[in-house]
Amino acid sequence: MSAYKDIAWNGLWKQNSILAQLLGLCPLLAVSTTFVNAVSLGLATILVMMLANFAISALRALIPYEIRIPVFILIIAALVTVVDLAFNAFLHDLYLVLGIFIPLIVTNCIVLARVEAFAAKNGLRASTLDGLMMGIGFVCVIALLGAVRELVGQGTVLAGIEMIFPTLSGIQVLPDNYPGFLVAILPPGAFFVLGLLIAGRNWIEARTNQRRLEKRLHDHPPSATAASA
Amino acid sequence: MSDPLEVSRRESSVLRISVRTAAIMLAFTVIFTALMAGTYKLTEPLVTASALEEKLRLIGEVLPSALHDNDLMKDAIDLPPQAALGLDVDTRIWRARKAGVPVALVMEAAARDGYSGRIAMILAVSADGHLLALRVTSHKETPGLGDYIDPKKDRNKTRPWITQFNGLGFDGVPREKWRVKKDGGHFDQMSGATISARAVTNASGRALAWATENRDKLFALPANGRFEQQGANP
Numbered sequence: 001m002s003a004y005k006d007i008a009w010n011g012l013w014k015q016n017s018i019l020a021q022l023l024g025l026c027p028l029l030a031v032s033t034t035f036v037n038a039v040s041l042g043l044a045t046i047l048v049m050m051l052a053n054f055a056i057s058a059l060r061a062l063i064p065y066e067i068r069i070p071v072f073i074l075i076i077a078a079l080v081t082v083v084d085l086a087f088n089a090f091l092h093d094l095y096l097v098l099g100i101f102i103p104l105i106v107t108n109c110i111v112l113a114r115v116e117a118f119a120a121k122n123g124l125r126a127s128t129l130d131g132l133m134m135g136i137g138f139v140c141v142i143a144l145l146g147a148v149r150e151l152v153g154q155g156t157v158l159a160g161i162e163m164i165f166p167t168l169s170g171i172q173v174l175p176d177n178y179p180g181f182l183v184a185i186l187p188p189g190a191f192f193v194l195g196l197l198i199a200g201r202n203w204i205e206a207r208t209n210q211r212r213l214e215k216r217l218h219d220h221p222p223s224a225t226a227a228s229a
Numbered sequence: 230m231s232d233p234l235e236v237s238r239r240e241s242s243v244l245r246i247s248v249r250t251a252a253i254m255l256a257f258t259v260i261f262t263a264l265m266a267g268t269y270k271l272t273e274p275l276v277t278a279s280a281l282e283e284k285l286r287l288i289g290e291v292l293p294s295a296l297h298d299n300d301l302m303k304d305a306i307d308l309p310p311q312a313a314l315g316l317d318v319d320t321r322i323w324r325a326r327k328a329g330v331p332v333a334l335v336m337e338a339a340a341r342d343g344y345s346g347r348i349a350m351i352l353a354v355s356a357d358g359h360l361l362a363l364r365v366t367s368h369k370e371t372p373g374l375g376d377y378i379d380p381k382k383d384r385n386k387t388r389p390w391i392t393q394f395n396g397l398g399f400d401g402v403p404r405e406k407w408r409v410k411k412d413g414g415h416f417d418q419m420s421g422a423t424i425s426a427r428a429v430t431n432a433s434g435r436a437l438a439w440a441t442e443n444r445d446k447l448f449a450l451p452a453n454g455r456f457e458q459q460g461a462n463p
């Protein structure tokens with residue numbers, strides 16, 4: 001049970017695909033201009049990561065070590081194509097929203113990275129969970145990035161939500177005459193916000209480690225300190 | 230160390246591994262290609278149906294169905310690539326008539342000078358040379374900045390930018406004034422995102438001029454005929 005907890009914790013925080021591993025920056029930077037776009041890409045990514053991890057974990061005994069990377073890429077690309085076609089045919093309304101994002105997932109090296117680092121060595125259930133958790137970790141970060149860029153760049157929250165829920169509409173939070181901040185919407189803005197998010201995560205990690213160290217010092221004072229006192 | 234028997238054994242084992250991995254790679258390729266081909270075959274009818282429905286919806290947006298009484302899908306002609314329309318592939322032109330009298334032409338056009346990539350559009354030109362309406366069907370302009378050319382993304386919901394072309398012709402706005410204001414023309418643009426507006430405006434002007442010039446020939450062709458005059462490749 002604790003192994004599954006470790007997988008979840010790794011995916012969400014400790015090995016977070018973006019904040020810790022810095023993987024998948026291409027779709028991340030391109031699509032995180034608004035919250036709705038970011039979450040849409042994230043959900044499609046979760047689906048593909050779970051499928052890819054599941055398929056490769058199931059086939060791992062059949063894949064020779066020497067050619068594992070081309071086979072992984074083949075399987076991931078085939079799965080993405082199948083998901084793309086299936087969405088187009090059976091969930092057409094959702095496809096109109098998510099459709100442009102699905103082919104982008106192939107360019108996301110986080111899918112290949114998890115397949116290589118985890119699914120090729122672990123069982124079906126653990127691998128699928130790893131895909132899910134890594135995907136959720138990806139969605140959380142890209143959603144935050146999208147929300148910040150959207151607010152700073154054009155002063156709105158949830159712009160474009162009407163493409164998914166036609167009854168809702170985005171809200172202009174900043175005053176109507178807010179001129180917009182172009183850099184936030186263009187790719188450099190994504191780098192700035194991402195840099196701040198990574199700095200934030202490192203700060204939290206450093207503070208937790210510091211606390212842990214202080215607690216240990218408090219509980220078991222080193223004898224050297226005691227002697228000099 | 231360099232025992233010839235040992236060397237030849239090692240070589241043959243390398244060869245065996247190469248052949249084995251190549252065969253496995255081939256097997257994976259065949260299986261997954263079959264999977265993709267199967268899915269494609271299975272989903273093709275549904276995908277084609279939704280694409281047609283989407284096209285009909287777009288035509289409906291630029292041409293109110295009350296204006297014509299013929300079946301547009303049947304009264305269409307093939308159009309080879311036309312430089313004036315920015316098109317480098319075959320497209321269709323749909324001809325709207327009421328009681329047999331020509332009403333309007335619905336055609337596709339594209340601008341190649343947008344801020345990033347091609348801007349595809351669909352427009353309806355009335356038989357008397359007015360641009361009835363214009364819609365952008367696909368583009369890659371900067372989200373939140375240049376994407377107001379698509380009314381779904383335009384923040385002005387009551388009077389989206391793209392609607393200012395509705396009903397205009399060269400009798401109201403002369404050809405040389407069919408530009409954005411920044412270029413000394415008639416049409417508004419949003420400050421900071423002129424390139425997208427300029428691309429759409431200029432493309433619509435070129436398409437309107439082309440349609441007005443060729444309208445008699447286009448209406449005279451039999452249904453499913455082909456407009457043979459090929460424009461130079463853009």
